[in-house]
Amino acid sequence: MNDLIAYQQEAASVWEELNSNDMPLITVGNATCGRSAGSIDVVEAIQAETAEIGIDCNVIEVGCIGLCYLEPIVSIQKQGQPMVVFGNVTLKQVKKLVADYLVNDQIPPKLVIGTIGEEKIGDVPKLFELPVLKPQVRRALKRCGFIDPTSLEHYLANSGYSGLTRAFDVGPERIVEEVKLAGLRGRGGAGFPAWRKWTFCREAESDQKYLICNADEGDPGAFMNRSLIEGDPHALIEGMIITGYALGASVGYIYCRAEYPLALERLRLAIQQAEENGLLGVNILGSSFDFKIKIKEGAGAFVCGEETALIQSIEGERGMPTPRPPFPAVSGLWGKPTIINNVESLACVGLIMQNGAEWFAEYGTEKSKGTKTIALVGKVVNSGLVEVPMGISLRELIFDIGGGVPDGKKFKAVQTGGPSGGCVPEELLDIPVDYDSLNEVGTIMGSGGVVVMDESTCMVDFARYFLDFAEKESCGKCVPCRLGTKQMLTILEDIVEGRGKPEDIDLLEELGEAVMAGSLCGLGQTAPNPVLTTLRYFRDEYEAHIYEGKCPAKQCKEFITYHILDSCIGCGLCLRNCSSNAIIGEPKKLHWIEQELCHKCGVCYEVCPPKFFSVEIRTGELKEEPA
Amino acid sequence: MDKSLQVILQTFEGKKEEIIPILQNVQDAYSYIPERSMTDIALFTGVPESQVYGVATFYAQFRFTPRGKKHCMVCRGTACHVNGAPRILEEMEEALGIKQGETSEDLEYSLETVACIGACSLAPAIMVNDTVEAKLDPKKVRKLFGRVVANE
Structure with a gap:
């Protein structure tokens, strides 16, 4: 224990030195989102550029601060000045940024986002005062984007592993008590109180117990866990050691998606660092507690997010759920008591032990305590990773933090909880984001994916999309799920492809209820949710498809036609790009579309210059079916 | 048995729980899961071939034809x-x-x-x-x- 305290002190002085010495500190967001926007090249360019000019500086790669839409993000801290954060710093901008700010102290107005620190620089706003960040409360994500995730020292210097030392001081019973007082509910989806699940496992008698971290973030549209692991991997490791200690488990598994190569790399390194420093292994920090962590890579099966299926997968089987009881907490991995917690839940355990239960429960609602990380994506201006107090309204989340819908379009719906969740219409946007309120309107909190849709999203097609997902991912064990999702998908395909029949709507509802009632696991029990909620709130769209031959969102190919308007000047762009030779016209003369030949790929609509705006999509102008 | 498969199997102990990691390594090496390799994995782990095949076909990650560069x-x-x-x-x-x-x-x-x-x-x-x-x-x-x- 003394070694750790000495190391923490040493780390603190290294961190202090990094932030206060006369060399500028440059951080580059280099998580998956940053990398997708080209951050690896940006790091190299900054190093090359500063070396060429002869400026000594510390360049470190950090995780994601959540403003994914502004990547690549570069922050520069000069001695005695607040840190200045710049966005959209592409390769081309590096030279300018270095010359303008590092050399000449001029802040390029087009790149700057805000400053971090007490002082202000001119009229540059403070980062955390920006509308996108102000309503946020960053706790689980506090270190993400500010520390180097490959550095144990950076983690230690920012209260890292202080939760673990406290946990060892107070002992297992007190840890469970604090987690109970904090009101921590599982962050993976169902929101089951963590302490209660733990208690089942603690009370089970066994020579061996296991802790599994579920990092198989399978919900399409969600990446909270990925960002947390990529930006702050030790937060998860610390939470796992504490939880393992509280449970009396000596082995922990992290079941992580293979589609997250960077997260896996960060985890492997963090585990190695923890082992080298006596934080994992035998007699951790001089105590009698032994704990090791193994990584299991998932192999691409959504159903493995379900506890019993995940266990099957670790055991080397097909990931198919088994009936409960027995619950894994009593009989799980290899028949031993096993606790499965989500990444964010485990990171929260670390936070609770670092800061206390009261601190954790400061935010949130009566029944949903704390903060929640959310992946805010889809048709929203500021798309990225956010962390908000539980109980914030969906409207604040989408319009204040998210900045609303882009391109002047109209908001239509928001989907929470991934394939198991449902769609919420505009009139319900004032409900609070917490486990119980979302359940009341027919959706779920889920792991935190929030997908925003605008007027151009067809709700029937959206339901079809999720059923297609559920049908593909159904493991096939329960007949209602295996065949029911298939039948529902077929009906939805019929509707979006123009073969819908009036009785289809009732049939969908009937099938949906049967699938929910007759399935063993959460996948089947929730698979119909996207259909049932869209039927509840957007029935008119289903009816428009079936009765009027219209797709109100103008998305479903069967129901739309493309037309060239009189404003066409005959530039020929559409004609050259049309792959089905359906566009006819002479240069500088009005073009037209031969409907018989048109495949409705939409390329004409995409390429027509906005100043002419000459291609129009119409719905409900179907040709008469030949008798 | 194929040389590179042998090298892969040497890093494992032959337990059933290793089937998925072995398949992942095989796919990394070959870009797909060759049919023949599943027989060898079955022998190595002591589970029926049908079971190895069952696991390999269950998970979306595994493919049975070579992938492109x-x-x-x-x-x-x-x-x-x-x-x-x-x-x-x-x-x-x-x-x-x-x-x-x-x-x-x-x-x-x-x-x-x-x-x-x-x-x-x-x-x-x-x-x-x-x-x-x-x-x-x-x-x-x-x-x-x-x-x-x-x-x-």
Whole structure:
């Protein structure tokens, strides 16, 4: 224990030195989102550029601060000045940024986002005062984007592993008590109180117990866990050691998606660092507690997010759920008591032990305590990773933090909880984001994916999309799920492809209820949710498809036609790009579309210059079916 | 037994729980799971061949035909879907001349869809080998893969 305290002190002085010495500190967001926007090249360019000019500086790669839409993000801290954060710093901008700010102290107005620190620089706003960040409360994500995730020292210097030392001081019973007082509910989806699940496992008698971290973030549209692991991997490791200690488990598994190569790399390194420093292994920090962590890579099966299926997968089987009881907490991995917690839940355990239960429960609602990380994506201006107090309204989340819908379009719906969740219409946007309120309107909190849709999203097609997902991912064990999702998908395909029949709507509802009632696991029990909620709130769209031959969102190919308007000047762009030779016209003369030949790929609509705006999509102008 | 398979198996103990990691290593080495390797894995782990085959076919990650040098995965996550992923897939199929699930005859390209690559804020996105190409539109796809069309 003394070694750790000495190391923490040493780390603190290294961190202090990094932030206060006369060399500028440059951080580059280099998580998956940053990398997708080209951050690896940006790091190299900054190093090359500063070396060429002869400026000594510390360049470190950090995780994601959540403003994914502004990547690549570069922050520069000069001695005695607040840190200045710049966005959209592409390769081309590096030279300018270095010359303008590092050399000449001029802040390029087009790149700057805000400053971090007490002082202000001119009229540059403070980062955390920006509308996108102000309503946020960053706790689980506090270190993400500010520390180097490959550095144990950076983690230690920012209260890292202080939760673990406290946990060892107070002992297992007190840890469970604090987690109970904090009101921590599982962050993976169902929101089951963590302490209660733990208690089942603690009370089970066994020579061996296991802790599994579920990092198989399978919900399409969600990446909270990925960002947390990529930006702050030790937060998860610390939470796992504490939880393992509280449970009396000596082995922990992290079941992580293979589609997250960077997260896996960060985890492997963090585990190695923890082992080298006596934080994992035998007699951790001089105590009698032994704990090791193994990584299991998932192999691409959504159903493995379900506890019993995940266990099957670790055991080397097909990931198919088994009936409960027995619950894994009593009989799980290899028949031993096993606790499965989500990444964010485990990171929260670390936070609770670092800061206390009261601190954790400061935010949130009566029944949903704390903060929640959310992946805010889809048709929203500021798309990225956010962390908000539980109980914030969906409207604040989408319009204040998210900045609303882009391109002047109209908001239509928001989907929470991934394939198991449902769609919420505009009139319900004032409900609070917490486990119980979302359940009341027919959706779920889920792991935190929030997908925003605008007027151009067809709700029937959206339901079809999720059923297609559920049908593909159904493991096939329960007949209602295996065949029911298939039948529902077929009906939805019929509707979006123009073969819908009036009785289809009732049939969908009937099938949906049967699938929910007759399935063993959460996948089947929730698979119909996207259909049932869209039927509840957007029935008119289903009816428009079936009765009027219209797709109100103008998305479903069967129901739309493309037309060239009189404003066409005959530039020929559409004609050259049309792959089905359906566009006819002479240069500088009005073009037209031969409907018989048109495949409705939409390329004409995409390429027509906005100043002419000459291609129009119409719905409900179907040709008469030949008798 | 194939040499490189032997090398892979040497790093394991032969337990049943190792089947998935072994298959992952085999796929890394060969770019797919050769049928023959499943027999060897069954012998090595002491489980019936049918069971190894059952596991391999259950998980979406495993493929049974070689993949192209450039393996293109079109994300069909929710955020990508609402931001036009179906259109991106169409454009990719046209540009590469193959349908999803197929590999081009010269083994240069293979194309498939994946559940979600987690680049939701940068939708629509695809992954080419380990690199994410983000914020795509049909034009960008044509630019990225235009080479293929030019060759045809």
